[in-house]
Amino acid sequence: MQGNTRTALLALALTAAFAAAQGAATGAAVAQTIDLATGGPAAGGADQQGRVGTVPIEVVADDGIEWLQNDKKFIARGNAVATRGTTQVFADTLVADYRELPEDQGGGTEVYRLTAEGSVVIKSPQETATGTRAVYTIDDALLTLWGGPAKLVTPTDTVTAEKEIRYYERDRKAVAEGDAVAVRGDRRIAADRLTAFFVDPEAGAKPQKTAAKNTDSLAGDSELDRIYADGDVVITTPKERIEGDQGNYNAKTGIAEMEGSVKITQGKSVLQGDRATSNLNTNVSTLHSGSGGMARGLLVPKNSGDGQGQ
Numbered sequence: 001m002q003g004n005t006r007t008a009l010l011a012l013a014l015t016a017a018f019a020a021a022q023g024a025a026t027g028a029a030v031a032q033t034i035d036l037a038t039g040g041p042a043a044g045g046a047d048q049q050g051r052v053g054t055v056p057i058e059v060v061a062d063d064g065i066e067w068l069q070n071d072k073k074f075i076a077r078g079n080a081v082a083t084r085g086t087t088q089v090f091a092d093t094l095v096a097d098y099r100e101l102p103e104d105q106g107g108g109t110e111v112y113r114l115t116a117e118g119s120v121v122i123k124s125p126q127e128t129a130t131g132t133r134a135v136y137t138i139d140d141a142l143l144t145l146w147g148g149p150a151k152l153v154t155p156t157d158t159v160t161a162e163k164e165i166r167y168y169e170r171d172r173k174a175v176a177e178g179d180a181v182a183v184r185g186d187r188r189i190a191a192d193r194l195t196a197f198f199v200d201p202e203a204g205a206k207p208q209k210t211a212a213k214n215t216d217s218l219a220g221d222s223e224l225d226r227i228y229a230d231g232d233v234v235i236t237t238p239k240e241r242i243e244g245d246q247g248n249y250n251a252k253t254g255i256a257e258m259e260g261s262v263k264i265t266q267g268k269s270v271l272q273g274d275r276a277t278s279n280l281n282t283n284v285s286t287l288h289s290g291s292g293g294m295a296r297g298l299l300v301p302k303n304s305g306d307g308q309g310q
Contacts, residue, residue: 058081058082058083059076059080059081059082059083059094060079060080060081060083061076061077061078061079061080061081061094062077062078062079062080063077063078064076064077064078065077072097072098072099072100072109073095073096073097073098074095074096074098075093075094075095076093076094076095077092077093078092078093079092080092080093080094082094086124086125087122087123087124088121088122088123089116089120089121089122089123090119090120090121090122090123091116091117091118091119091120091121091134092117092118092119093115093116093117093118094114094115094116094117095114095115095116095117096111096113096114096115097111097112097113097114097115098110098111098112099112110138111138112137112138112139113135113136113137113138114135114136114138115133115134115135115136116133116134116135117132117133118132118133119132120132120133120134120145120147122134122145126154126155127152127153127154127155128152128153129145129150129151129152129153129165130147130150130151131145131146131147131149131150131151131165132146132147132148133145133146133147134146140168141168141169141170142166142167142168142169143166143167143169144164144165144166144167145164145165145166145167146163146164148162149161149162149178149179150162150163150164150165150176151165152165152174156184156185156224157182157183157184157224158181158182158183158184159174159176159180159181159182159183159194159196160176160179160180160181161176161177161178161179161180161181161194162178162179162180163177163178163179164176164177164178165177172197172198172199172200173195173196173197173198174195174196174198175193175194175195175196176193176194176195176196177192177193178192178193179192180192180193180194181194182194182196182227184251186237186238187235187236187237187280188234188235188236188237189227189229189233189234189235189247189249190229190232190233190234190235190236191229191230191231191232191233191234191247192230192231192232193229193230193231194227194228194229195227195228195229195230196224196226196227196228197224197225197226197227197228198223198224198225199223199225201223223251224251225250225251225252226248226249226250226251227248227249227251228246228247228248229246229247229248229249230245230246231245231246232245233245233246233247233258235247235249235256235258235278235280237280237283239266239283240264240265240266240278240283240285241264241265241266242256242258242262242263242264242265242276242278242285243258243261243262243263243264243265244258244259244260244261244262244263244276245259245260245261246258246259246260247259249280253279253281254279254280254281254282255277255278255279255280256277256278256280257275257276257277257278258275258276258277258278259274259275260274261274262274262275262276262287264276264278264285264287266285271285271287272287273287273288273289274288274289275287275288276288
């Protein structure tokens with residue numbers, strides 16, 4: 001298993017190392033510290049296979065931890081908690097599916113799928129994700145979170161989705177589907193589907209030997225770059241409401257571009273057209289005509305009795 005501290009749910013992989021070494025465990029309040037031979041890089045040394053030193057995990061489950069050897073599965077039940085470094089995964093049940101490796105690959109076992117079931121909470125110092133179920137597929141580096149709704153809260157953003165939130169680790173991409181909503185400050189983007197792309201803020205920068213990477217984030221050393229919205233898109237700010245069929249938002253510039261039956265509402269004034277560009281930082285919007293005809297607008301001037309400015 002290729003460890004990666006950027007994905008919090010990857011901490012569950014450590015249950016495999018624990019169960020393989022310890023066998024089936026039953027009884028209340030079971031706790032075990034695991035030496036993660038395959039759990040990802042951390043400070044200090046290397047193991048006998050030359051892998052960088054790893055962070056141990058503690059797994060606690062009220063109803064015990066079970067090893068199903070025939071099914072190649074480990075299960076921690078009852079208020080299960082997996083803690084690795086500064087990341088914790090809480091769930092009613094934690095499951096790790098593993099496979100055996102051939103001798104030419106070093107032998108032993110590796111976890112290929114990690115599942116959290118029931119009242120799922122994934123916490124790091126920077127983010128909290130909640131849902132009813134979460135699955136991390138290691139081969140695909142894909143984390144999927146379901147819930148009613150699935151929710152991710154960061155210091156700057158809150159994302160919710162009624163259907164699911166998927167994070168593609170290798171592509172640095174997150175997809176929220178089903179009444180998806182992203183909120184940052186007083187700005188809100190809603191759509192049937194939101195696709196967010198992240199970038200490494202240090203990409204292209206000169207490496208510093210003494211600088212340590214920040215791994216206190218579920219998405220690792222990433223920052224939001226752009227959001228694409230599809231289906232019944234609505235962007236709202238304190239000054240205006242922008243509607244359209246598709247849209248994209250540049251998080252760095254604050255510029256949103258909308259296409260398809262665009263409608264901009266500011267107070268009682270309404271503008272309609274095929275395309276629009278809005279700078280959410282300056283509250284300046286430009287409406288464009290297209291194949292659907294000319295841009296149209298109903299401008300209602302502010303009067304002394306109207307608290308809405310135009």
